[in-house]
Amino acid sequence: MNQALVKHNFSYYLSLMSFVVSLLLNLKRPQFVQLIVLMGLGCSIQVQAEILNAQTQLSDKKQSVMRICYEDKNNFPFVTKFDPLNHNPNSIGQLGTLADLIIIAAEKINLSVNMVRQPWKRCIQSLKQGQVDAIFAAIWTAERESWGVFPKLNGAIDSDQRLWRAKYPIFTQKDSNLTWSNGHFSGLHLGVSAPLGYIAYDKLNKLGVLPSNNLSAEEGFTLLARGRIDGYVIEQYIGKNIIKKLRLSQQLSSLPEDFMQMDWFMPVSHQWYQQHPELTAKFWQEMSEVRKLQGEAIFNSYMNQ
Structure with a gap:
């Protein structure tokens, strides 16, 4: 007392x-x-x-514990290969830019977080079923509101409370004839791919330009270098890191116009939001502040490794 x-x-x-x-x-x-x-x-x-x-x-x-799911891939510099189950989840500088932002914001509001890694589509399914409380990083669409709650202001998505703003270029061979302008491709022969479950994949599917096989980023860039597909869409820094790892930097580049620019968010489950609306709003706001004040420095700390 x-x-x-x-x-x-x-x-x-x-x-x-x-x-x-x-x-x-x-x-x-x-x-x-x-x-x-x-x-x-x-x-x-x-x-x-x-x-x-x-x-x-x-x-x-009693302190609430938020279960947060993110993809089990090395999407450097935003998430790294380290598994939070096998490492100290509060070790800033190990898990990636986005994980660091979330951990710092959670500590500032005295919120405990438990991070788990799963395939991206399983993260979404777990959020929908209330098996996890939040996922990152997700792009907002109206359809996605069926399984997650995104930060909003006056009924519209609040981009100020994003985790990050990302650019998605179209990676091609350096001597490719493929062009992208004002939402249209030209010089297309073999198709343009993106990771399954991503918004880029859905947009390419609506354009009718996907190849027959679903390709991971490593598979996509390997086939792209061999001239088996026309292009591959993924976030710019993630793509450049994979290309560097595959030693394809001399063969691949990106088109001048981005395929899309999108905000990344950390949506929460409907179950969590119903129980913790004020805590959720406070967490989103704190993440926004951490991003503005420390985001660039955290990002650069990974890029300079």
Whole structure:
């Protein structure tokens, strides 16, 4: 119990004792015994009530734990190969730019987070079923509101509370004839791919330009270098890192116009938001502040590794 509660109880019992002493001076013996019994019962009830009240206060103040899922791929510099289950999840500088932003923001509002890694589509399914409380990083669409709650302002998506703003170029061979302008491809022969489950994949599918096979980034860039597909779409820094790792930098480049620019968010489950609307809003706001104040420095710390 806090000091205010203790002070209140002391004043209460002092007043009670004054009343009892005054009453006892005017009572006969049988009445005195009855009064002592009643006082004992009353004190017992009072103590039990205060214990229950203290337990309730502690329960209310008990720290919530948010289960956060993110993709089990090395999407450097935003998420790294390190698994939070095998490393200290609070080790800033190991898990990636986005994970660091989230961890720092959570610490600032005294929120415990438990990070897990799964295939991206499984993260989405787990969020939908309430098996995890949040996922990152997700692009907003109206359809995605069926399984997640995104930050909004006056009914519209609030881009100020994004995790990050990302550019998605179209990677091609350096001597490719493929062009992209004003939402249209030209010089297309073999198709343009993107990771399955990503918004880029859905947009390419609507344009009717996907090749027959679903390709991971490594598979896509390998086939692109061999001239088996026309292009591959993925976030620019993730793509450049994979190309560097595959030693394809001399063969591949990107088109001048980006395929898309999108904001990344950390949506929460409907179940979590229903229980913690104020905490969620506070967390989103804190992440926005951390991104503005520390985001560039955190990002550069990974890029300079």
